[in-house]
Amino acid sequence: MNKNQLLWKRIVQHKTLYLLLLPLIFYYIFLRYWPIVLAWIVAFKNLQMGSGVSTSPWVGFDNFKFIVSDPEIATAFKNTVQISLLRLAVGFMPPIFLAIMFHDMTSKTLKKYAQTAVYIPYFFSWVIIYGIAFAFFSTGSGFVNNLLDMMGLPRQEFLMSTDWFRPILIIMSMWKELGWGTIIYMAALSTVDTQLYEAAIMDGAGPLKRIAHITIPSILPVVTFVLCINLGHMFYAGGEQVLLFYNKAVMDVADIIDTWVYRVGIGNMRFSLGAAVGLLQSLFGMILILASNHASKKLTGNGIW
């Protein structure tokens, strides 16, 4: 039997398995690959309200020329990167501190209850998170404004203020994700040999010394890994959350790529423009992820894949 016949025989042997795989293949072709193909087609066409993909005219690079010259898109790109960096600057360290504190708590029961409490908000939808933000920051009945009022201070329009938009966005996403962020570090810490700590205590190392010499070095590769993933997501600044939190009054500081694509691409039915911006976002995003994965592998020997 030659090689081809052998291969054919093996394929026939596995025919049930191929049949079982078929639904999955269909799913990936129609719902994952077809959108990618459409993205490349539609970005070079002029698809708007009323026309179809096949009937709309090809326009070459017109959509991209528009993107480069449009100030609103430039603002959206700038805001996206700024908000991502802000999230990283404020939100990156706290989960590490919290994980170290959980790790060092001597009362295991308290630790368990505390973990249970801080993980919960991660599983709430962004709609719920907005509801809670509203309960605290709305002008008329928000908790914070009621406090200000009680202290004789004027009420603030937190949710409509360009100064407050980003701080509130970040406070609320930290409320949702702080606890969850500790999990990856807790997993790394659970593998640390407890004998190391015992030996350090014998040698007279205090708690801070143990953190500096045992705890931090043992999670450092994970820290680098998480940092790289975060940098790779620079062009995704949390579209779902911003879409819920923003309004006309704060557009200048709030509009990001995702919200722009939704508002103009879907809302105004300028599908081609939206698809072109999405394509750029996806391409830049992929380059960043590949680069940061490479960096992570270089620095820690640990890649995303």
Place this chain on the structure above:
Amino acid sequence: MLNKSKSENAYQIFIHIAVGIIVCASIFPLLYVLGMSLTTLGEMQRRNFFVIIPMEPTIEAYKRLLITDYIWRSLGVSIFRSLIGTLLLLCLTMTGAYVLARKSLPGRKFFLFFILVTVLFNGGMIPTYLVVKQLGLTNSVWSLIIPMLVDSFGLLAIKVFIENLPDEIIEAARIDGTGDFQLLIRIVFPLTIPSLAAIGMFNAVIHWNNWFDAMLYITNKTYYPFQLIIRNMFSSGMSSLDSALTMKASQRVSAETLRMAAVIFGIIPILCVYPFLQKHFSKGMFIGSIKG
């Protein structure tokens, strides 16, 4: 010696206080929202909308929400997508992972690559919207289910799990002449149930929480999921709420109370499945799956 234990104690006190503050910050907003959802209009006005513990608690807001037609319907849509969507996802995940775990399958590497590409690169919001439209799914519950039929990470996690099953079990069955399909149903599936349950629970939560897909694909309010209804209660004031609801309700509870009651309704199912979820993610299963 004394000095050392002093610093140990001080450190323990410090971290317990710090963790305590973070725990309070996690829990207090929920209690505050719960309190507001139970407050009467009279008390709200008397206390200038600053109520932490209501003195005369009322479940009026919850009743008002539950007697409203479209809220019932939206709860139905959310429950349907969470249950049926997850069930279908698990079927695809089970069969797909089972096949992809078979090392002897010709083309296995290609199929895995085929899946991994989509983790790295996706079409984006607009092309996906166009595909859902082309498939004729808009304004139907299926637009909320079909695009979410596969969770690639979950699929790969189950694949790794099946690969790690002891070879003897599989081999013994195959020597007995069990066919591939029988092997899946009789042996692999029962062993995989706990992991499938975990993946299913996570995806049920994602389904329950998703509102944005409905905003894209559904314009007919009949098919709005509950999260989108909550969102509309906040975004456009009460105007999106049925005026009858507001009129009747306004005699007893404020708009704020109704909104907070809706938030609590949106949270309850999550709290119900949370203990099961925590059991799984604390095992680190998902971190393993992402890196595996």
